[in-house]
Amino acid sequence: MVGLLALIPDVYGAMSVEGGIQTSSSGGSSVQGIFAADNNGATFLASSTGSGNGLEKNHLLDLGKYKIESSIALEDGSIDACSETTKTNEVGSETSVNLNAEGSTVYAALSGKRDSGAAGQMAGVLNGAVSSNLKLVVDDSILAYQNTNAEGDEGILGSVANSKANKMAIDGSFLGSGDFSTEQLSVAGSAAKVYGTVSFNGQEVINGDVLDGIASGELAVSSDGIYEDRNGDLGAFEASATNLRDSSANSIGYETAGWMWASPIHYKLSTSVIGSTKATSYAKEISKGANEWDRNTAKNVFRGTDTANKPGSGNVLELTAKTPVKGEYQGGTGDGNNNYMAFSRAVTGSTIAVTYTWYYTNVHVTGADGNSYNKAAESDVYFGANKAWRIATRESSATNSKFDVRTIATHEVGHSLGLADLYGSTDSDKIMYGYNNGQVKWSLRSGDKSGLWALYGN
Structure with missing residues (x-):
């Protein structure tokens, strides 16, 4: 700049x-x-x-x-x-x-x-x-x-x-x-x-628009993404920007990122780059990933009781022709609306996917663990449109599926929920492991469930 x-x-x-x-x-x-x-x-x-x-x-x-x-x-x-x-x-x-x-x-x-x-x-x-x-x-x-x-x-x-x-x-x-x-x-x-x-890696994640957005009120934004590194392995990056008033407080658990939702989440998946046919196919895989989190907690964290994994206004996500701008605050209010997903050409270089989550620094929600978390306002997920996305037919420990839609989406919506990446030597099988080596992983492991339950209960 x-x-x-x-x-x-x-x-x-x-x-x-x-x-x-x-x-x-x-x-x-x-x-x-x-x-x-x-x-x-x-x-x-x-x-x-x-x-x-x-x-x-x-x-x-x-x-x-x-x-x-x-x-x-x-x-x-x-x-x-x-x-x-x-x-x-x-x-x-x-x-x-x-x-x-x-x-x-x-x-x-x-x-x-x-x-x-x-x-x-x-x-x-x-x-x-x-x-x-x-x-x-x-x-x-x-x-x-x-x-x-x-x-x-x-x-x-x-x-x-x-x-x-x-x-x-x-x-x-x-x-x-x-x-x-x-x-x-x-x-x-x-x-x-x-x-x-x-x-x-050439992917801009924080800029003046993002900083102006949080400076206007007691807001914060977290950007979490994955990329393909020089060795062909998957790496992870994260960046956050916060604006706290002097009296603000925050309490974070080690598996969590510091925010949670007070209302069920609903996404709008843009059809503008990939078209409605492919968007409908991808929407089903994304819904499966979101519903994997939903069915492992008693609280309805995503909208609806969707068992067919179909896009719709009453389910996890619906389709929209709108093209959201990567990293731009859409004006979320924390009611679960104004959350967007898109396969975007603005996700460049080696970056595979990135999630932006805005949350209030002066409004808090009590988690199931009794801790106070910042109330989430909006969460947007952007997938790199230039990647060779595929739909796997089953889970696999092989390392040749870096771009399985459901695997990546399940990880990214975990960030939306308020879970952080894990990097421990015993975390490699978990959905929230931040250094995925290309395995197809759909099912929550015990560590993923522990983080989910800390926020939303079991």
């Missing part, structure tokens, strides 16, 4: 910093750096033309009225560039962190705090590479910026802004050989706001 960096005020220009200290080092088998700071400024530089055994830098710069924290970590890798510079004057400060490195662990973070306001950015990968530019400006407000491209076996990213009025945040991660790119700006002033975009 061009222009976010321009929103940060250039308070300092080419100002020289009296007392600023600059150090640098370069090496082959190891990387070392020396950091020094006073109330005028600080600079840290490190570089390596060879391999680095490790670099770990954690700094807290206490400037009286406010504090700046930064972290850079590298294990078993090499650095092309690594620098940190802080400039200060009587108004505030400006800090820049740049990291271009690869290794078994690569991580960078930068944050600032002043009075009740705080803002920060972070990104990192395992077994991969990171190119990141972080910037922090502290004056009357706190502005934190990042522009990061990263690839590896696993990755994380985050952005947060806190104020007296509210807190906004973005969190994201992927598991499986993949990549992400993000440009974000978090601002903490009289109110907190986060701007920017997040893309996994």
Whole structure:
């Protein structure tokens, strides 16, 4: 997103910093750096033309009225560039962190705090590479910026802004050989706001429209998707954006994602790309997946008592000619309507399917386990239209059915219900296992049922 960096005020220009200290080092088998700071400024530089055994830098710069924290970590890798510079004057400060490195662990973070306001950015990968530019400006407000491209076996990213009025945040991660790119700006002033975009494997999942939608009220959105990685295996990504008022609360169980429904869910499946004939066929498979969840709990979590798995206004889903826009809030009210499904050309690259769920951060529903969960407002599921979708005839442990409609749909509607991905070594047979290797799985396992029962009862 061009222009976010321009929103940060250039308070300092080419100002020289009296007392600023600059150090640098370069090496082959190891990387070392020396950091020094006073109330005028600080600079840290490190570089390596060879391999680095490790670099770990954690700094807290206490400037009286406010504090700046930064972290850079590298294990078993090499650095092309690594620098940190802080400039200060009587108004505030400006800090820049740049990291271009690869290794078994690569991580960078930068944050600032002043009075009740705080803002920060972070990104990192395992077994991969990171190119990141972080910037922090502290004056009357706190502005934190990042522009990061990263690839590896696993990755994380985050952005947060806190104020007296509210807190906004973005969190994201992927598991499986993949990549992400993000440009974000978090601002903490009289109110907190986060701007920017997040893309996994070329698929944009968070953008300005999504963030504007949740900033307008006490809302949050979660995007969960699966993709085909470079090795031909299936990986998973997730990203969430939240807007919480100061008094908001949240309670999450370990199998759950933090939201649940107060009313039965009903979807509208778009025919605009795949046509009505194929949509009717796919609707039957999707309904079977949804009804697998429904029949394993006493509560009617999907509309109707549909045993024929047919599309209709009184059943799990109906067909519509409307083309929903991926990632756009349709204005759900939590009554089970305004939930869409589509086979969409906007699901690009290696992404197979992605689910967006919006939920209120100030309205809660009590689960069967007695915990309080955010009330779901809307959940939309988008399947990649460019994938070779098929309809399997039976469950199978073979790994050649990555695009079975019913298998993928059963997993995705589990996210709609409020269940999170599972990644444990004993979870690979479960519907909510986030790293499916292409098996055809239709039946809920005990772990899936436990998560369902925590929310809706058995």
